[in-house]
Amino acid sequence: MGEKVRLTGKEKSELWFEGVVTVVLLLMLNYAVFVLLKELIASSQQLQDSIWSVKNVLTFGQDRQHLWSWRNVFMIFMFLLDVLVVYWRLIRRYRQIQMRHVIRELHYIADGHLDHRIQFKVNTDLQKVINSINALVDSTVNSMKEERRIESSKDELITNVSHDIRTPLTSIIGYLGLIEDQQYRSEDELIKYTHTAYLKAKQMKVLVEDLFEYTKVRQTTTPLNAVEFDMVAMLEQLAASFELEGHKHGLRFVVSGKPDPLMMQADTQKLGRVFNNLIANALKYGQGAKHIFLDAQKIGSEVVVKVSNDGAQIPNDSLSQLFDRFYRVEESRSQETGGTGLGLAIAQSIVTLHGGYIYADSSPELTSFVMHLPLRLGQTLKPAAPKKEA
Missing domain, CATH: 3.30.565.10 (Histidine kinase-like ATPase, C-terminal domain)
Structure with missing residues (x-):
């Protein structure tokens, strides 16, 4: 999925600086430990005897050249430890840089670019976070689309209901207005106007009942009498x-x-x-x-x-x-x-x-x-x- 985080020149310099500072600090620490250890050995006769016993065991040849002196053992141990520390520091700094890139992408999405997704290929833990973020954005976008669809549907419903109610209502008001103003020439014409208004009122009643039934059965919680x-x-x-x-x-x-x-x-x-x-x-x-x-x-x-x-x-x-x-x-x-x-x-x-x-x-x-x-x-x-x- 996606590509690795591309480091800027400033970020590469940040990594180099982190590595150099870590190496310098470790060298200073190693030297201080070496000096303290040397002083400790020099001041302790018992410790010197123990070191000498190790020297005698770890020697080869008649000239008794020491293959593993305590100094060499110390230097090898400290070198391996220093490599691990430098690696850990650089990895930690690199992951911090990755996190900054992810946060920058999040701000970009939050600014309204909801069609954008984070496509970085990072470590496992951070990748899970990115996948969750992308899934959350997808869910949010779908919810917004559904909300807009529902809102549009409501507007359409109101428009259609208003139109269908207005038509018979206009006729009812018109015919009743003629009756109110006594603008009819005979009793038969009065009955005709009244009958037409009655039919239009029934048409409105059917629409209202159908609309009520529709909204009721559209609800998924509507109980069924099975x-x-x-x-x-x-x-x-x-x-x-x-x-x-x-x-x-x-x-x-x-x-x-x-x-x-x-x-x-x-x-x-x-x-x-x-x-x-x-x-x-x-x-x-x-x-x-x-x-x-x-x-x-x-x-x-x-x-x-x-x-x-x-x-x-x-x-x-x-x-x-x-x-x-x-x-x-x-x-x-x-x-x-x-x-x-x-x-x-x-x-x-x-x-x-x-x-x-x-x-x-x-x-x-x-x-x-x-x-x-x-x-x-x-x-x-x-x-x-x-x-x-x-």
Whole structure:
């Protein structure tokens, strides 16, 4: 990782000065110790006899030349000790210089250069510190990006909510203003103005309720009331409850499942909200559809549920945005039908709370919303890339 710390000329001079000063001090210390030791030996007869005994043992040849005199032993020992001391002092000084470079890099990052990382190759202990610093900066940058994303998301939410509330509110105030100023020509016109204001008020109520539900299910701490139930039976009940409305749109429900019964664990109230949103979308926007298919299949440790219709295809470039808040494939049509643009976002959040995932798939023959749910709560499924049909 990275490169070694490059020393400046001043820092190299600092190392040389450290080495020279250390050598000079050691020479002075060695000389002082040598003199003291010599005086000590000269003043102690017993010590002289001991030294002489060592001399006699460590001699070779008839001329009895001393190979290891006490002076030579002392000099060799002190030389090795001096080398170790000089090495230790230089290494310590070099590491201090490395630390200064690291601190300088830290100040550079702290000045706002958060894309910069410390790339030095240093000793093991300091390397651990550098790695921790880089990881901390990465975490800080990611947290700042996430905070900016959340802030932007909040601003977008406020903007969209303000726009969607302002439109019906303007109509309500306008029609009630006409009534207040008695600008109507007949009782029928008065009833028409009142009825329009009432419908716009209901539209606002739906938006506020959807917004409240969305913010609630977006919280990861939202509790789930898990119960054991039969998914196939639930789909059949949903089909029966929407049968009359489907008949008005010329739609027939087809329910299938395998195995039957298909027992699983989930919060049926919240899952019911998901299916209600998906079926309501199919009724409103499935132009030309004749059938709504509800299918559940157990695959391994998960349940795959599809809500499909054989109506008009959703454009491919819209599929990835369907679950965005306030996104509408056709703005004018959604306004006519009173859609808030939060239904699919709520559905996605509820499915995520259960540890599953949801995506849309659309072809000229069939448009499907596919949910992958775990058989038991507590499991989290990893989203697989859905196969998109051209």
